[in-house]
Amino acid sequence: MSEPARSGITATGFSARRLTALVRKESLQVVRDPAAILIAFLLPVVLLFLFAFAVSLDVRAVRLGLVLETDSADAQSLAAAYAATRYLEVTPARDRRTVAAQLVAGEIRGFVVIPQDFDRRLAAGDGSAIVQIITDGSEPNTASFVANYADGVVALWLADRGGSSAAPLGLEPRFWFNPEIESRRFLVPGAIAIVMTMIGVLLTAMVVAREWERGTMEALMSTPAGIFEILLGKLLPYFGLGLIATLGCALLAVGLFDVPLRGSWLALLILSCTFLVPALGQGLLISAVAKNQFVAAQVALLSGFLPALLLSGFLFEIDSMPVAIRALTYLVAARYFVSSLQTVFLAGDVWTQFVPSMLAMLAIGAVFFAITARKTHKSLDP
Amino acid sequence: MSTRLPAQIVKELLSYLRDPKSRLTLVGPPLMQLLIFSYAVTLDVNNVDLVVLDEDAGRGSHELIQRLQGAGFVNELSFVDDAHALAAAIDRREALAALHFPADFSRELAAGRPAVAQVVLDGRRANAAQITLGYLSAIAADTGAELARRGSGSAAPRTELRHWFNPNLIYRWFVVPSLSGILAMLISLLVTSLSIARERELGTFDQLLVSPATPLEIVIGKTVPALIIGSVLGTVMILAGVLLFRIPFTGSGVWLLGGLMLFILSMVGIGLMLSSICRTQQQAILGTFSIGVPLVLISGFATPVENMPDWLQLIAQASPLKYYLVIVRGSFLKALPSTDLLANMWPMLLIALVTLSSAVVIVKRNLQ
Numbered sequence: 001m002s003e004p005a006r007s008g009i010t011a012t013g014f015s016a017r018r019l020t021a022l023v024r025k026e027s028l029q030v031v032r033d034p035a036a037i038l039i040a041f042l043l044p045v046v047l048l049f050l051f052a053f054a055v056s057l058d059v060r061a062v063r064l065g066l067v068l069e070t071d072s073a074d075a076q077s078l079a080a081a082y083a084a085t086r087y088l089e090v091t092p093a094r095d096r097r098t099v100a101a102q103l104v105a106g107e108i109r110g111f112v113v114i115p116q117d118f119d120r121r122l123a124a125g126d127g128s129a130i131v132q133i134i135t136d137g138s139e140p141n142t143a144s145f146v147a148n149y150a151d152g153v154v155a156l157w158l159a160d161r162g163g164s165s166a167a168p169l170g171l172e173p174r175f176w177f178n179p180e181i182e183s184r185r186f187l188v189p190g191a192i193a194i195v196m197t198m199i200g201v202l203l204t205a206m207v208v209a210r211e212w213e214r215g216t217m218e219a220l221m222s223t224p225a226g227i228f229e230i231l232l233g234k235l236l237p238y239f240g241l242g243l244i245a246t247l248g249c250a251l252l253a254v255g256l257f258d259v260p261l262r263g264s265w266l267a268l269l270i271l272s273c274t275f276l277v278p279a280l281g282q283g284l285l286i287s288a289v290a291k292n293q294f295v296a297a298q299v300a301l302l303s304g305f306l307p308a309l310l311l312s313g314f315l316f317e318i319d320s321m322p323v324a325i326r327a328l329t330y331l332v333a334a335r336y337f338v339s340s341l342q343t344v345f346l347a348g349d350v351w352t353q354f355v356p357s358m359l360a361m362l363a364i365g366a367v368f369f370a371i372t373a374r375k376t377h378k379s380l381d382p
Numbered sequence: 383m384s385t386r387l388p389a390q391i392v393k394e395l396l397s398y399l400r401d402p403k404s405r406l407t408l409v410g411p412p413l414m415q416l417l418i419f420s421y422a423v424t425l426d427v428n429n430v431d432l433v434v435l436d437e438d439a440g441r442g443s444h445e446l447i448q449r450l451q452g453a454g455f456v457n458e459l460s461f462v463d464d465a466h467a468l469a470a471a472i473d474r475r476e477a478l479a480a481l482h483f484p485a486d487f488s489r490e491l492a493a494g495r496p497a498v499a500q501v502v503l504d505g506r507r508a509n510a511a512q513i514t515l516g517y518l519s520a521i522a523a524d525t526g527a528e529l530a531r532r533g534s535g536s537a538a539p540r541t542e543l544r545h546w547f548n549p550n551l552i553y554r555w556f557v558v559p560s561l562s563g564i565l566a567m568l569i570s571l572l573v574t575s576l577s578i579a580r581e582r583e584l585g586t587f588d589q590l591l592v593s594p595a596t597p598l599e600i601v602i603g604k605t606v607p608a609l610i611i612g613s614v615l616g617t618v619m620i621l622a623g624v625l626l627f628r629i630p631f632t633g634s635g636v637w638l639l640g641g642l643m644l645f646i647l648s649m650v651g652i653g654l655m656l657s658s659i660c661r662t663q664q665q666a667i668l669g670t671f672s673i674g675v676p677l678v679l680i681s682g683f684a685t686p687v688e689n690m691p692d693w694l695q696l697i698a699q700a701s702p703l704k705y706y707l708v709i710v711r712g713s714f715l716k717a718l719p720s721t722d723l724l725a726n727m728w729p730m731l732l733i734a735l736v737t738l739s740s741a742v743v744i745v746k747r748n749l750q
Contacts, residue, residue, distance in 0.1 A: 035664060035665070035668055038668060038672070039668070042672075043671075043672060046672070046676060047675070050675075050676055050679045050680065051679075053690060053691055053694050054676075054679045054680045054685075054690055054694055054698075055679055055684055055685050056685055056689040056690055060688065060689050061688070062688070063688070103546065104712075104716050104717075104718065104719065104722065105722045105725075106708060106712070106722075109686075121539065122539055124539075125539075127527070127531070127539065127540060128539065128540075129539070129540055129541055129542035130539040130540070130541065131541050131542070132541070132542045132543075132544070133541055133542065133543045133544070134544050134545075134546055135543075135544070135545050135546065136545075136546060136547065137545035137546055137547045137548030137549060137551055137715070138547040138548055138555070138556060138711050138712070138714075138715040138716055139556060139686060139711075140425070140426070140545075140548060140551040140552070140553050140555075140556050141425045141553075141685075142686055143545050143548075143551055144513060144516060144551060147543050147545070148516040148519070148520075150541070151541050151543065152519075154541050155523070158539065169442065169446065169491065169496070169497055169499075169522050169523070169525055169526030169529065170496055170497070170498045170499075170522065170526070171481075171498070171499055171500075171501045171515070171518055171519055171522050172498050172499070172500050172501065173501045173503060173515050174500065174501065174502050174503065175503045175504075175505040175508060175511060176472060176502055176503065176504060176505050177504070177505035177506050178505025178506065178508050179505065181505065181508045181512060182508075183508060183509060185505070185508070186505070186506050186507065186508060206664065206667075210664070293663065293664055293667075294576075294663060294667065297664075297667045298411070301671070302411060302415075306415070306419075310419055310422050310423055311422055313507075315684060316422060316423050316424055316425065317424070317425070317426075317427060317507065317509075317510040319427075319428065319429040319430065319431070319457070319478070319510075320424050320425075320426050320427055320428040320429060320510070321421065321422050321424065322421050324421075325418065325421050325422045339475060339506075342506040342507075343473075343475070343506065346505060346506050347473060347506065350473050350474060352470075352473075352474055353473070353474045353475060
């Protein structure tokens with residue numbers, strides 16, 4: 001401090017040395033904080049793990065009842081076709097009443113009835129229904145899977161029997177980017193956005209709010225460091241922490257969960273840096289407004305974590321939401337990050353998709369920082 | 383003990399409900415979340431954007447495209463001129479699915495051979511894509527059957543489909559009961575995990591320990607208020623499901639209330655265990671988060687438990703929410719019989735007994 005001119009420290013303006021010192025101080029604080037370690041390293045691993053295994057949209061073996069009311073050769077053959085499928089686990093039965101009770105209890109997700117007059121209906125050729133498919137509508141997603149799949153088995157069986165009754169108009173599906181249709185492949189990249197939201201919003205909001213709570217923020221402000229330096233000093237360590245956590249998650253995703261990275265690491269890095277701008281901005285804003293850990297945590301969960309989980313299109317399709325909620329999703333930075341992450345992992349570097357997303361994220365970040373700057377200035381005024 | 387315990391319960395309840403602000407933070411956010419998320423959380427597929435590359439331009443493709451334009455799940459159907467534009471639309475996520483009719487599509491159809499159109503789906507959104515494929519296949523099969531009937535006069539056999547309990551597969555009927563359980567769970571977990579941690583931070587926990595109250599009384603004193611708050615909130619949200627969202631309620635309200643209280647009791651037990659370990663409120667909040675999120679994810683809320691790997695299904699048995707979801711969904715839609723209700727109630731009772739007695743033991747150890 002004795003040679004302000006040489007070291008570049010002045011009471012006003014920007015000083016690289018002061019900033020370095022602040023960053024160093026804040027980084028030490030982060031490393032020593034068990035909460036930071038928990039949120040930045042332990043929780044991400046747990047979350048990735050859960051999204052890779054617990055939240056699986058892949059149907060493995062749906063239990064299906066099969067009521068055989070006739071023993072004709074054709075009926076037996078169709079029953080065998082059901083038993084041979086990969087995604088259905090068939091429980092045979094003689095009576096509708098037993099399977100109905102099982103359906104109520106949730107032991108099976110649907111049942112197929114091959115009726116007594118199956119042969120007559122099959123021979124009629126008047127488009128009459130040959131089997132009845134009943135599903136458990138209380139779980140709509142599984143119900144539509146069961147309906148489609150059980151219907152498909154009949155169609156295939158009919159096609160095998162004799163060409164003429166095969167559907168004359170077919171579709172040949174190809175799932176690009178994810179031909180095995182594994183939900184893990186798009187859930188794990190999405191989960192990275194959730195992890196980054198936790199670090200950027202929840203952790204930052206809580207830690208900075210603690211400083212306000214304890215009065216150490218005011219202590220920092222009374223030093224020669226400018227508000228810009230103080231905030232930057234606070235944010236840079238979390239920026240670094242976020243990037244390290246992303247890198248770790250990406251390595252886990254590629255190495256452990258078999259998610260391909262078809263785009264480049266550079267694109268992933270650029271996207272992650274961009275997303276951290278609105279995330280840190282939101283965390284900072286929450287802390288500046290709440291100035292209290294408990295409130296900050298609640299607001300961060302409500303406005304950061306839950307929207308990132310539910311409104312980002314990561315688990316639930318945005319296009320299917322009502323208009324008002326769809327409009328709301330445009331304000332959620334995670335929405336842009338999730339779609340970019342899924343693209344960079346599964347499709348490749350599609351810059352025509354990345355650039356608009358990054359601009360949107362930066363715009364949201366700019367708004368957060370602008371509001372924070374106003375709030376913080378005001379609080380410094382006497 | 384007879385006057386001490388009620389006094390403590392009243393004191394705890396007052397600490398939550400005393401001022402209007404804390405009353406509001408207790409009741410407001412869960413109800414708001416129930417409203418927003420019941421509309422947001424949907425695995426239905428609507429408003430799908432499709433692109434079509436029609437190299438055929440014959441009767442067959444025309445017929446199918448017309449039907450797609452009229453289909454309820456389609457938002458916008460646009461045409462592209464070449465495979466390159468088709469690929470670009472998928473890459474940029476402008477379309478969820480793309481149909482490609484080859485040049486000989488109508489010719490094959492006219493010749494009585496099966497005509498096949500290619501469908502490209504966005505695997506990044508594989509779930510929505512799979513459901514869309516289901517819709518598309520149904521429409522294609524319908525169109526094919528119609529064309530065949532016009533051609534030959536005879537119709538192919540079909541299947542008859544019925545969805546029980548929820549005939550139109552309204553996703554909200556599934557989500558609202560589940561959300562009522564999840565939100566009640568998170569609130570009771572947060573309230574209890576903060577209760578001891580806050581007293582510890584303020585130093586009043588030591589006062590409680592030196593008071594004549596026994597560890598059992600302390601735990602009961604913390605349990606009952608949280609049980610009341612969680613059960614009331616859970617009931618309010620169930621009522622919202624019946625009155626506001628008009629979801630049919632076919633089961634028994636008394637049984638459901640019993641299930642709800644057992645569920646809250648088991649969550650309070652977990653919360654108290656957590657609380658007696660945490661030193662500060664910050665740790666309690668983070669602990670709630672670290673325990674609550676996994677408990678929700680392995681409960682089968684978003685995706686059925688049977689989709690999980692076997693070892694995880696085993697762990698899922700420890701989540702009280704798993705059992706309560708069966709009870710609350712079943713009570714709404716399935717008129718769940720008492721044997722199935724009981725089968726899902728005793729595991730929650732077991733979890734509650736284990737966690738609550740552990741909480742007593744931990745408090746006891748604090749005394750020494």
